[in-house]
Amino acid sequence: MEIIIDNKKIEVDKGKTVLEAAKENGIVIPTLCHSSFLEDVGACRMCLIEDLADGKLKTSCTTEVKEGMEVLTKSERVEDSRRTILDLLISDHPLDCMTCEAGGNCILQDLAYHYGIERSSYGAKVERRFEIERNNEFIELDPDKCILCGKCIRVDQDIQCSDAIDFVDRGFQTKVGAANDEGLGGEDSTCVFCGQCVELCPTGALSYIPSQNKGREYDFEKTVTTCPYCGVGCQLELKTRDRKVIEVGSVYREGTPNPYGEACVKGRFGYDFINHPDRLKKPLIKRNGSFEEAEWEEALSMVAERLTEIKDEYGGRALAGLSSAKCTNEENYLMQKFMRAVIGTNSVDHCARLCHASTVAGLVKAFGSGAMTNSIAEIEGSDVIFVIGSNPTENHPVIGSKMKKAQKQGTKLIVADPRQIELSSLAEVAIQHRPGTDVALLNGLIHVIIDEGLADQKFIEERTENYEYLASVVEDYTPEKVEEITGVEAVKIKKAARLYAEADKAAIYFAMGITQHRTGTDNVLSVANLALLTGNVGRESTGVNPLRGQNNVQGACDLGALSNVYPGYQSVEDPEIKEKFARAWETEELSEEVGLTVVEIFKQAGKEIKGLYIIGENPVISDPDQRHIEESLDKLDFLVVEDIFLTETAKFADVVLPAACFAEKEGTFTNTERRIQKVNQAIEPPGEARADWKIISEISTRMGYQMNYDSPAEIMAEIAEVTPIYGGIYADRLGDKGLQWPCKDREDPGTKFLHQGEFARGKGKFHPVTYIPPAEEVDEEYDFIMMTGRMLYHFHTGTMTRNSEPIDKHEPDAYLEINEKDAKKLRIKEGDRVRVTSRRGEVETNVRIGERVQPGQIFMPFHYAESPANRLTNPVLDQDAKIPELKVTAVKIEKVKSNKI
Amino acid sequence: MAVIKLSALDHIFEKYEEKKGNLIPVLHDIQEEIGYLPVEVQRYASKKLGVAMSKIYGVISFYSFFTTEPKGEHTIGVCMGTACYVKGAEDILNRLKEELEIETGQTTADNKFTMTVTRCLGTCSMAPVIMIDEQVHGNLTAAKIPEVINKY
Numbered sequence A: 001m002e003i004i005i006d007n008k009k010i011e012v013d014k015g016k017t018v019l020e021a022a023k024e025n026g027i028v029i030p031t032l033c034h035s036s037f038l039e040d041v042g043a044c045r046m047c048l049i050e051d052l053a054d055g056k057l058k059t060s061c062t063t064e065v066k067e068g069m070e071v072l073t074k075s076e077r078v079e080d081s082r083r084t085i086l087d088l089l090i091s092d093h094p095l096d097c098m099t100c101e102a103g104g105n106c107i108l109q110d111l112a113y114h115y116g117i118e119r120s121s122y123g124a125k126v127e128r129r130f131e132i133e134r135n136n137e138f139i140e141l142d143p144d145k146c147i148l149c150g151k152c153i154r155v156d157q158d159i160q161c162s163d164a165i166d167f168v169d170r171g172f173q174t175k176v177g178a179a180n181d182e183g184l185g186g187e188d189s190t191c192v193f194c195g196q197c198v199e200l201c202p203t204g205a206l207s208y209i210p211s212q213n214k215g216r217e218y219d220f221e222k223t224v225t226t227c228p229y230c231g232v233g234c235q236l237e238l239k240t241r242d243r244k245v246i247e248v249g250s251v252y253r254e255g256t257p258n259p260y261g262e263a264c265v266k267g268r269f270g271y272d273f274i275n276h277p278d279r280l281k282k283p284l285i286k287r288n289g290s291f292e293e294a295e296w297e298e299a300l301s302m303v304a305e306r307l308t309e310i311k312d313e314y315g316g317r318a319l320a321g322l323s324s325a326k327c328t329n330e331e332n333y334l335m336q337k338f339m340r341a342v343i344g345t346n347s348v349d350h351c352a353r354l355c356h357a358s359t360v361a362g363l364v365k366a367f368g369s370g371a372m373t374n375s376i377a378e379i380e381g382s383d384v385i386f387v388i389g390s391n392p393t394e395n396h397p398v399i400g401s402k403m404k405k406a407q408k409q410g411t412k413l414i415v416a417d418p419r420q421i422e423l424s425s426l427a428e429v430a431i432q433h434r435p436g437t438d439v440a441l442l443n444g445l446i447h448v449i450i451d452e453g454l455a456d457q458k459f460i461e462e463r464t465e466n467y468e469y470l471a472s473v474v475e476d477y478t479p480e481k482v483e484e485i486t487g488v489e490a491v492k493i494k495k496a497a498r499l500y501a502e503a504d505k506a507a508i509y510f511a512m513g514i515t516q517h518r519t520g521t522d523n524v525l526s527v528a529n530l531a532l533l534t535g536n537v538g539r540e541s542t543g544v545n546p547l548r549g550q551n552n553v554q555g556a557c558d559l560g561a562l563s564n565v566y567p568g569y570q571s572v573e574d575p576e577i578k579e580k581f582a583r584a585w586e587t588e589e590l591s592e593e594v595g596l597t598v599v600e601i602f603k604q605a606g607k608e609i610k611g612l613y614i615i616g617e618n619p620v621i622s623d624p625d626q627r628h629i630e631e632s633l634d635k636l637d638f639l640v641v642e643d644i645f646l647t648e649t650a651k652f653a654d655v656v657l658p659a660a661c662f663a664e665k666e667g668t669f670t671n672t673e674r675r676i677q678k679v680n681q682a683i684e685p686p687g688e689a690r691a692d693w694k695i696i697s698e699i700s701t702r703m704g705y706q707m708n709y710d711s712p713a714e715i716m717a718e719i720a721e722v723t724p725i726y727g728g729i730y731a732d733r734l735g736d737k738g739l740q741w742p743c744k745d746r747e748d749p750g751t752k753f754l755h756q757g758e759f760a761r762g763k764g765k766f767h768p769v770t771y772i773p774p775a776e777e778v779d780e781e782y783d784f785i786m787m788t789g790r791m792l793y794h795f796h797t798g799t800m801t802r803n804s805e806p807i808d809k810h811e812p813d814a815y816l817e818i819n820e821k822d823a824k825k826l827r828i829k830e831g832d833r834v835r836v837t838s839r840r841g842e843v844e845t846n847v848r849i850g851e852r853v854q855p856g857q858i859f860m861p862f863h864y865a866e867s868p869a870n871r872l873t874n875p876v877l878d879q880d881a882k883i884p885e886l887k888v889t890a891v892k893i894e895k896v897k898s899n900k901i
Numbered sequence B: 001m002a003v004i005k006l007s008a009l010d011h012i013f014e015k016y017e018e019k020k021g022n023l024i025p026v027l028h029d030i031q032e033e034i035g036y037l038p039v040e041v042q043r044y045a046s047k048k049l050g051v052a053m054s055k056i057y058g059v060i061s062f063y064s065f066f067t068t069e070p071k072g073e074h075t076i077g078v079c080m081g082t083a084c085y086v087k088g089a090e091d092i093l094n095r096l097k098e099e100l101e102i103e104t105g106q107t108t109a110d111n112k113f114t115m116t117v118t119r120c121l122g123t124c125s126m127a128p129v130i131m132i133d134e135q136v137h138g139n140l141t142a143a144k145i146p147e148v149i150n151k152y
């Protein structure tokens, strides 16, 4: 339709607001309470326009366009009104722009400047009316600077979905407040410090504590890059000054995993590690048991010589490499290329073995591809979301928020987790099954669906195979029998089965709760069975969606940092494929024998394996059975570790090489939804630290195999040549929002969801599985089941988050969660110190009592070097994927010391 | 503070079907029943209704009817209307604070009185006045205060 704005005719779509129409046509209307992705409330009245039809002043953000409408955006009446509003706002606003954090980044200041309001004609605010709130490490609220636009509240409630803040009190006393008016850090506050409210605040009312007095917006250089923490792959803006990261801002960009500038506390505040004084700045060589700084030349030559010696003496198979899910795609590619083409072994693996190896094994069997089938943006479109063995609000927080948002909009949640997680409280059906009984539970659901005729027969016939066999295997798994195994009431099992099967679009999301078992692959197969049975694959907002833990664990797998596949999941055992790589890499070293996996490498240390090259991994903390790992490292003839800190693992090394971190290099990460996104350099590495891709190239070249890459882009071009699923991935094509593989060639726009029309393997295949109990069960001595996992504030082995001051201050201590009933029995109180012992070791930690875990179970996060949960865990392996059973360990608990407070 | 048995409030939640939208009537009925809305009760309501604690506080602080402090047996309202103010309401208030050893909004240790200030009570001819429960006491002076409160 046509409307007239400021005497200019404009074509505009129905349903738009006048503000949007104006913006599309380059007409600027000032706003304070509007944001393009939040519901408009018309609170500030800055966006007034004059409607010539009735002569009224209207708020353009809430006025829809009407055919033939004629409005003025800058008439005298409009401008006078705006001036009056500003005048009033400023009369109640402290005039301390001189010292305000928001100076230069404040809409109120800009408008006052624009309208020439030096001081208010209604008088000035001389005295504070409120107290400044800062009872946390992250965010300060100064209600005196608040103009009550409500943007913070809307983003908190509608995008982040934490419901942490709201307007409190009334009249002149109205302000933004958290629960009980105790501030964001208060006892009942549900704030998770994502910072999205701060980003949207038009004034200095909300500000970041860690960056106070460290610079203003105009002092910063800004670099958009990809978050180095979890697999969501949020786009973030690093604000830097004098080679330091000072603050992390939001990026608002359609088509990214976080289009509304979402982030979590790790991405937002976990950057101190970058400029930490303990960063490695020079190579270290161990001499007589202690490290000495060395020049690069000497360190690199030493590494090249020692690796060559071992290779010459014992053969390439005596060496192994651990690549890193933290490093870029290009670096992972080079690492596996180096191990395969130069060393001549397939023993290159990485920590994905400990998280999602079973996913890849299982989904490849069932579908032909091991990745998340659908995309993050599709979450909102699902009718039912089934979350099993995944705690998104802590481990993939931005995805967690999207699920909460979907739930608010009508999506039904089914949540199955031994613990009562945050999503459980929002679930239509919340299931707490016994740890390690997932197969039984899933078979139970499948049984009910078949039994009640809810299966998608057409899909089964047309697109799957092996259904009959599945039907026969699950016949035994009646809801009643499953109740016995899992502890979940039969009625609940039925309810969940119906809800999932009857939905038009149902999606499954899972993570380590499914994979980290000795039956991990079976668990994944069961999940796939369920989706195939109901036709919930190959369509938008459905699918089987493993959530990948680390920023680039997807990419590290994609690019062959796995002992059985070349880049793009091409089998090392296939002679044709070997031939292809031999030609592409111009090498004769390639082996047809599957290499050793992470856990096997440590088992063979000192035996088959003499030398180990580790990049950016910390197995001493992350791997099961810590004592065993330490002994293994001791037994090696030669260990080289490349990392950003002298980690617990690096301490065992003969040579330590200082690496650049994500903020200091170029490259790409692949997020959990298969999206390859750019990593952009914001600052120079500290001291002499270098990017991993440069270090690997140097070592390789010194060993006689030339690697002369000028840039990661050049490496990516080589990847595209040899990796069909990355065939169209070139640095110059990634643009603002990256590309999702499979992407065959330069014309291919990438793939939003997999298996449309046809599965990667042709037909989807049912793999019936029977329930096998976990390897360890409770007995008289070890009478608790321990589960391990992550928590919101820390990440993996803590190398990064524990070196980020505000985060570590907020969550400094390791802990275990125990049910209140057990606590009573053991006479332990909140904060008491206890000893947890398994058949392999013991650790001490603090107690947190609650209802999150069920009686007989405890939960322990594994991030803490001082209380390493993995000293206890069981390295018993899944037979297919070689993933250890990290989720179920029998332990006992004894009190050591009472909490004095 | 007396211990409140939370499950004793369940009938109220049942009456309103544990629906989010019924937050205000639920809080209202709870306060009618136990006199005030302490934090534990807010937490319970938050869990039962699935409403955030921030929202509950927002509602409680918005409506002056709601209180998070326990109410005494008698409520004293000190009129702060213009007439009373001019005639010395402030002295009355200060004397009450002294006698009862509490601030406005608080309740005496023996749980007998809760003191609040009110807007004009419409009995300006008797200013300054206070209202105890439904009873208006007029033409007061600070000196008369002990006598008035001793009647209760």
Ligand code: SF4
Pocket: A139, A152, A155, A156, A160, A162, A163, A164, A165, A184, A190, A191, A192, A193, A194, A195, A196, A197, A198
């Ligand atoms: S930091 Fe995030 S969770 Fe906390 S109040 Fe702001 S938007 Fe809500």
Ligand code: SF4
Pocket: A145, A146, A147, A148, A149, A150, A151, A152, A153, A176, A197, A200, A201, A202, A203, A205, A206
């Ligand atoms: S704190 Fe900032 S965003 Fe929130 S209402 Fe006040 S001015 Fe608006």
Ligand code: SF4
Pocket: A227, A228, A229, A230, A231, A232, A233, A234, A262, A263, A264, A265, A266, A267, A268, A396, A397, A398, A399
């Ligand atoms: S840790 Fe994950 S959710 Fe948090 S900001 Fe980084 S990518 Fe986003």
Ligand code: FES
Pocket: A030, A031, A032, A033, A034, A041, A042, A043, A044, A045, A046, A047, A048, A059, A060, A061, A062
């Ligand atoms: S922007 Fe329209 S009323 Fe605030």
